[in-house]
Amino acid sequence: MSAKQWGFVFKQENCIQCHGCEVACKTWRGIDLGVNWRRVINIWNGEYPHITCSSTSISCMHCSEPYCIDVCSTGAISKRDTDGIVLVDTKKCVGCQACYDACPYKVPQFGVDGTMQKCDMCLSGKQDAPNFAQNAPPCVGTCPTKALVLKKMPVSEKKEMEKAMKVFFNKSNECRYV
Amino acid sequence: MMTKKPGQAFKNYALTLDEANAIARENGEKVVPTFCAMCGPNPTCGVYAFVKNGRFARVAGMMESPINRGGVCPKGHAAPQWVYSPDRLKKPLLRKGEKGDGSFQEIPWNEAVTIIADKLQQQKKQYGPESLAVLAPAHRSYSNLIRRFLVVHGSPNYGHSGICYVQKEFAFTYTIGCQPRCDYKNADLIILWGRQPIYSGPAMGAVRDLVAAKQRGAKIVAIKPSVEPDIGIGDIWVPLRPGTDAALALSMLNVIVSENLIDAQFVETWCYGYKQLQEHILKYPPEWGERITGVPADQIREIARLYATTRAATIDLGNGVEHAPTANDAIRSVAILMAITGHLDRPGGNLLGGGGKSGIPRPKAINLPGNYTREMIDKLVGPEFPKVFQPFWGGTSSAYYRILDSVLTKKPYPVRTIISPGTQPTVSMRGSKRIVEALRKVDFYVVLDVTRTADMNYADIILPVSTPYEIDHPFENRGNWIMARNKVIEPLGDYKSIYEFFLDLGVQMGYGEHFWYGSITDYQNYQLSPFELTIEKLRRHPCGLTFKTEGTTTRTYENYSRVFQRRSAALNREPYLPQGKVAIYNTTFEREGFNPLPEWREPPESITGTPELTRKYPLILSDYHTSKAYTAAWQRNVPYLRELQPFPMLHIHPKAAAVRGIKNDDWIIVESPHGWMKVKADLYPGIRPDTVMILHGWWQGCRELGFEDLPLLDGGANVNNMYSVDGEKAFDPLITAMSSQTLVEVRKYEC
Numbered sequence: 001m002s003a004k005q006w007g008f009v010f011k012q013e014n015c016i017q018c019h020g021c022e023v024a025c026k027t028w029r030g031i032d033l034g035v036n037w038r039r040v041i042n043i044w045n046g047e048y049p050h051i052t053c054s055s056t057s058i059s060c061m062h063c064s065e066p067y068c069i070d071v072c073s074t075g076a077i078s079k080r081d082t083d084g085i086v087l088v089d090t091k092k093c094v095g096c097q098a099c100y101d102a103c104p105y106k107v108p109q110f111g112v113d114g115t116m117q118k119c120d121m122c123l124s125g126k127q128d129a130p131n132f133a134q135n136a137p138p139c140v141g142t143c144p145t146k147a148l149v150l151k152k153m154p155v156s157e158k159k160e161m162e163k164a165m166k167v168f169f170n171k172s173n174e175c176r177y178v
Numbered sequence: 179m180m181t182k183k184p185g186q187a188f189k190n191y192a193l194t195l196d197e198a199n200a201i202a203r204e205n206g207e208k209v210v211p212t213f214c215a216m217c218g219p220n221p222t223c224g225v226y227a228f229v230k231n232g233r234f235a236r237v238a239g240m241m242e243s244p245i246n247r248g249g250v251c252p253k254g255h256a257a258p259q260w261v262y263s264p265d266r267l268k269k270p271l272l273r274k275g276e277k278g279d280g281s282f283q284e285i286p287w288n289e290a291v292t293i294i295a296d297k298l299q300q301q302k303k304q305y306g307p308e309s310l311a312v313l314a315p316a317h318r319s320y321s322n323l324i325r326r327f328l329v330v331h332g333s334p335n336y337g338h339s340g341i342c343y344v345q346k347e348f349a350f351t352y353t354i355g356c357q358p359r360c361d362y363k364n365a366d367l368i369i370l371w372g373r374q375p376i377y378s379g380p381a382m383g384a385v386r387d388l389v390a391a392k393q394r395g396a397k398i399v400a401i402k403p404s405v406e407p408d409i410g411i412g413d414i415w416v417p418l419r420p421g422t423d424a425a426l427a428l429s430m431l432n433v434i435v436s437e438n439l440i441d442a443q444f445v446e447t448w449c450y451g452y453k454q455l456q457e458h459i460l461k462y463p464p465e466w467g468e469r470i471t472g473v474p475a476d477q478i479r480e481i482a483r484l485y486a487t488t489r490a491a492t493i494d495l496g497n498g499v500e501h502a503p504t505a506n507d508a509i510r511s512v513a514i515l516m517a518i519t520g521h522l523d524r525p526g527g528n529l530l531g532g533g534g535k536s537g538i539p540r541p542k543a544i545n546l547p548g549n550y551t552r553e554m555i556d557k558l559v560g561p562e563f564p565k566v567f568q569p570f571w572g573g574t575s576s577a578y579y580r581i582l583d584s585v586l587t588k589k590p591y592p593v594r595t596i597i598s599p600g601t602q603p604t605v606s607m608r609g610s611k612r613i614v615e616a617l618r619k620v621d622f623y624v625v626l627d628v629t630r631t632a633d634m635n636y637a638d639i640i641l642p643v644s645t646p647y648e649i650d651h652p653f654e655n656r657g658n659w660i661m662a663r664n665k666v667i668e669p670l671g672d673y674k675s676i677y678e679f680f681l682d683l684g685v686q687m688g689y690g691e692h693f694w695y696g697s698i699t700d701y702q703n704y705q706l707s708p709f710e711l712t713i714e715k716l717r718r719h720p721c722g723l724t725f726k727t728e729g730t731t732t733r734t735y736e737n738y739s740r741v742f743q744r745r746s747a748a749l750n751r752e753p754y755l756p757q758g759k760v761a762i763y764n765t766t767f768e769r770e771g772f773n774p775l776p777e778w779r780e781p782p783e784s785i786t787g788t789p790e791l792t793r794k795y796p797l798i799l800s801d802y803h804t805s806k807a808y809t810a811a812w813q814r815n816v817p818y819l820r821e822l823q824p825f826p827m828l829h830i831h832p833k834a835a836a837v838r839g840i841k842n843d844d845w846i847i848v849e850s851p852h853g854w855m856k857v858k859a860d861l862y863p864g865i866r867p868d869t870v871m872i873l874h875g876w877w878q879g880c881r882e883l884g885f886e887d888l889p890l891l892d893g894g895a896n897v898n899n900m901y902s903v904d905g906e907k908a909f910d911p912l913i914t915a916m917s918s919q920t921l922v923e924v925r926k927y928e929c
Contacts, residue, residue: 014389017407018380019806023252023818027236033817033883044863048831049417051864053410141192142239144249144381145389 004152005064005084006121007161008140010056014147017042017055021139021148025059025119028138035109037119038139041172056168057148059119059139060107062086064158068099068108076116083152085123090115104162105169121150192239192248195720198226201238206230210666211240211720213654215646216253216260217809218316219343222656223381224721225250227257227647227666234258234647234667239381242721244659249381253809256818257647261670264881265629265815267642268671277618280635287674290639295686297622298331301594307332308557309594311581314338315601316810319652320676324599325545325573327680330692334554335593338562339607340577340914342803345500347571348563348913349509351754353761354517355741358528360492362387362396365526367484367491370408371401371512372423372498377804397488399481401426402498403800404829404871405864416481417866420800421502421781421919422471427511428778429467429475430482432459434519439486441520448738449517450755451763451775458775470778470786472866486519490526497803503908505915507776510764514776517760523736530741538658538725539708544701545573552749559584559593562914564770567748577914579607579903582616595622599676600643602632604890605811605875608916609903611853611891626676629815632877632890644673651677651698653706653716661722662713677701772912781919782902783851785868788921791851795921797834798866799850801874801897811875817882824885826876826895827860830924831867835859838924845927848872850920853892853899856927870924872897 017040025031025038038059045052062079066086069077076092077099079085095114100106108116122137140148153161193201198209207230214223214237224243228235237257239248270290275281285293301309310333312324328336338344350357362368362384368391375384389411392398398412403420418426434440435456445452464475464482471478485491493516499508521527547569555568560580568574582603584593596617603613617623617636625637634640647666654661674682677698684693694700702713709716716723742758745751755761768774780787785798804810807822814820828848830840840846840859848855848870857872865871876895879887888894901920902908908917 013393013411015410016376016380016385016389017410017806018376019252019822020250020255020380022822023255024250026818027255027258033821048863048865048867049415051405052412052415053405053407053864055407055410138238141248142250142255144246144251145386 001079002082002084004154005062005158006150007062007084007153007158008059009149009151009153009161010165011147011149012054012056014143014145015055015057016145016147017053018144020142020144021057024138024142029122032111035111035117037109037117041169043168043172056165056172057139058105058107058165058169060086061105061162061165062121063162064155067102067104071098071102073098084158085121087120088116088118090117104166192241193226194241195226198228198238202228207235210664211661212664212666213646213661214250214254214257216257216813217251217379218318220318220654220656221379222654222659223250223254223379224661225254229666232667234261240721243661244724245383245656246381247386249386251380252807252819252822253813254381256813256816259816259818260628260813261645261647261667263629263815265878266671267627267629267640269642270672271637271640273638277623277636277638282640287641287672290641291679291682291686294624294639295683298595298687301621302331305591305594306557308335308554308559308591309333310597311335311337311559311576311593311595312597312599313578313581313601313603315599316342318600319654320599320680322543322545322572323677323680326692327684327689329546329549329573330684330689331687332554334550334558334568334574335576335581336573337578337581338575340562340579341500341916341918342497343500344562344571344575345505345910345913345915346495346497346509348567349506350513352764352766353510353513354522354530355744355754356531358516358522358530360494361490361526361529362391362492365391365396365490365492367397367399367488369399369401369481369485369491369493370412371493371495373494373496374402374406374408374498374802374804375494376407377806378809397484399484401481403866403869404862407806409864414481416473416477418471418473419785419866420798420869420871421504421784421917423499423502424504424508424511424776425462425467425470425778426473426478427508427515428459428462428776429464429471429478430485430515431455431511431518432462432467433464433479433482434486434515435459437483439483440518444520444522445518448742448759449762450757450759451761452518454763454775455514462778472868485515490524491519491521492526492528493521500915501800501918502781502915503910503917504777504779504781505910506913507773507778511776514760514762517762522760523738523741525735529733529735530737541655541705541709542707544705547573547747550574550749555749559591564912566750566770567746569747569749571747578603579609579613579916580914582607582613582620585616585620586612593620595624596620597624597626598631598633599626599679600628602811604633605877605896605898608898608901608908608918610896610899612903614891626679629812630878632811641679642671642673643679644669644675648673649675649677651675651702651713653702653713658725659722660709660716660725661719662717664717767912781917782904782907783921784919785921791921795850795923796868797922797924798869798919799848799897799900799922800869800871800919802871803874805873808873808875811877814876814878814885815880817880820880820883820885823873824883826855826857826872826888828857828924829860829862829865829871831865832861832863834867834870834924835861838926840924840926845929846924847927848900848922848924850900850922852902852920855895855897855900856893857895859924870922874898
């Protein structure tokens with residue numbers, strides 16, 4: 001596995017909770033209704049009247065050590081050696097949804113055909129598949145305040161990102177959209 | 179003391195034209211540079227539209243646009259679903275059955291225009307030209323074309339909402355000479371007051387500046403009844419009761435005056451009536467303010483002191499303050515706050531217009547402001563501002579609601595024809611029951627829109643218009659940027675634009691010479707003449723032209739002597755500020771029989787104004803103007819947006835919900851003295867526990883997601899059906915602003 005892997009950096013202080021990334025992803029990848037490869041989730045901080053809200057934009061984290069791969073009984077999920085992108089082979093997927101249960105961020109999605117689908121980072125770097133990105137995927141490109149960045153990072157940095165997202169995601173389970 | 183760090187530049191990842199073309203080549207697509215059209219007013223974000231096999235597929239932000247610099251919001255991305263919506267109108271329709279029953283027959287465009295023209299000519303002869311009114315949508319490039327049509331026809335009845343932007347423009351202008359801008363870039367303190375900069379045009383720049391200000395250490399305060407995303411980047415939330423902004427501002431003035439936190443020199447030199455204010459404001463101590471607004475007196479003191487003692491402090495006053503019968507006094511009080519604390523036209527404060535000439539041309543005006551006569555003004559059916567102040571912003575105006583009301587009251591005369599170009603009176607304007615009655619009764623009602631509208635069943639003629647993605651006009655100009663609009667796809671049906679409609683109608687009416695004999699090209703070239711451009715030449719610049727400011731770019735400050743001398747647009751041309759000073763004590767208003775100093779007036783129903791109602795209706799209800807997913811009352815039919823916000827949700831504090839046995843997502847009944855809604859509960863910790871709020875404009879279904887249309891009146895989710903339209907209590911006496919506050923009770927819906 002390459003020492004540096006692609007990863008999303010989310011700068012919460014720049015996020016204005018507009019959901020542009022979420023819909024950019026849907027239109028650029030032609031994603032079915034009811035399926036989200038990227039979503040903006042919100043949490044409340046504090047209690048009335050000392051209360052604010054914050055958001056995070058979440059897609060597949062392409063984890064350094066993906067839980068989903070471990071639980072996949074058909075070997076449909078893999079992590080690309082060259083850059084760490086986590087991919088699904090829908091031909092192998094049987095739609096058992098074990099990956100969904102294992103994912104700490106509840107990322108895996110199942111459309112009408114029942115197989116797992118999720119963010120493939122628009123295959124950053126023009127390999128293997130239709131590529132929509134030049135400098136960055138549409139979710140990154142569209143952000144009015146540049147809260148989302150895609151970059152190659154050392155595994156240690158990636159683990160930090162994963163940890164921070166887990167904390168936020170666990171808090172958000174009690175909250176709903178603002 | 180706050181220190182300033184340099185603002186952090188945002189790194190851009192959006193597409194340039196070359197990059198967009200490269201992606202398109204790879205995917206077998208075509209790129210069309212154009213404008214986004216998914217919000218209002220005047221959307222001007224630059225986008226690249228990608229077209230595959232003649233189909234509009236998606237958009238990317240245009241990096242070259244100085245407005246959005248490549249950013250695009252969710253509404254912008256969802257555009258193709260709006261264009262291809264099964265809700266699109268298909269053909270011009272003529273009413274066949276009774277008004278309201280929805281029975282129509284298809285007719286050709288030309289025939290529809292002829293029928294309208296014949297009707298208008300006949301009514302002009304029989305009732306006078308003032309029998310025509312056009313209800314204005316959110317301000318767009320065609321707004322001035324509508325004004326032109328009305329002026330040429332001879333009607334003063336341009337129907338402005340009375341609840342958006344122009345109310346601020348009026349109260350500010352008659353107090354400090356103009357509506358000030360906010361200097362986000364240099365401010366150490368930014369107060370967002372009844373303002374929500376994120377849900378409307380988040381990519382257009384203001385939010386970028388706000389986030390940059392925050393990151394260089396500016397403090398952000400938000401004054402509003404519930405938490406919205408701006409509070410996510412804010413420092414202090416001041417949760418006031420809906421519609422009590424005037425009371426809060428008056429109490430802040432009380433603190434500042436009594437603690438002498440004023441800029442004495444500015445007050446001495448540039449203010450008229452401070453002495454009268456000193457005495458008048460004693461009535462409004464913070465403890466009084468707390469009783470009315472629900473904001474603790476100590477917090478009122480804290481905010482007042484913070485604002486008065488921070489040198490670079492700016493107030494961004496939003497539309498929220500324009501929705502109360504005391505709007506004029508709320509806005510005036512804020513203007514006075516800015517003035518007496520020395521925050522006007524100074525770095526980091528509130529800037530007055532025209533500091534330094536930009537040297538950038540403006541498109542030639544087409545609204546014919548010089549053609550108004552006393553006779554026309556006298557014929558206003560329901561003046562938005564008293565006649566003596568007309569014309570005001572862009573021309574004369576009657577209040578949207580009063581136009582409809584005239585059909586029922588016949589006072590001073592009934593309007594006979596109403597045209598709704600891209601606006602839906604039953605869901606956008608208060609008093610829905612009365613509006614339905616008026617639409618049922620009006621002689622002739624014309625609807626122009628892209629998709630089905632809430633009230634089209636009451637129309638005599640419905641015209642299906644093209645989306646801005648199906649036309650190549652008009653060009654748009656914002657700031658120092660100008661660009662031609664390009665056609666992304668051929669119109670999907672028998673469509674024309676609203677621009678073409680008014681040009682065609684003008685020609686048909688015999689007004690051809692004023693409407694470029696129907697030529698859209700000549701119309702655009704006329705407007706472009708100050709740029710020494712033609713539309714053909716402008717179109718050769720795919721990403722438009724960005725003008726550089728000529729000469730010195732440093733702004734001049736303290737332009738008081740010039741701005742305070744401005745002459746009004748009203749026929750009498752009297753100065754806005756008769757003393758050439760800030761009108762703390764307003765002698766013009768006094769002369770016309772209005773209060774010279776700002777005062778507090780209760781909304782038609784409120785906890786402090788009508789306590790007798792609180793036993794039956796203990797909660798305050800108000801509404802949101804727009805949301806992350808929707809622009810006002812449209813776009814509910816767009817699936818990618820509907821997914822973000824599928825149901826009409828009432829924001830209710832968990833404590834208020836708990837005592838009523840209400841849980842998240844429960845269907846609930848919300849009942850006011852004027853109507854009731856069936857909506858869902860959203861247990862929302864960031865709202866005042868005595869207040870509930872909901873987005874306005876709900877009615878339209880979304881076929882792709884299986885959502886049905888909702889009833890327009892009782893039992894639906896139309897919040898405009900909930901408010902009072904009492905002629906004595908629900909309107910600001912000077913600037914029309916209508917109340918969007920009432921009292922309600924909420925209970926679980928039992929089926």
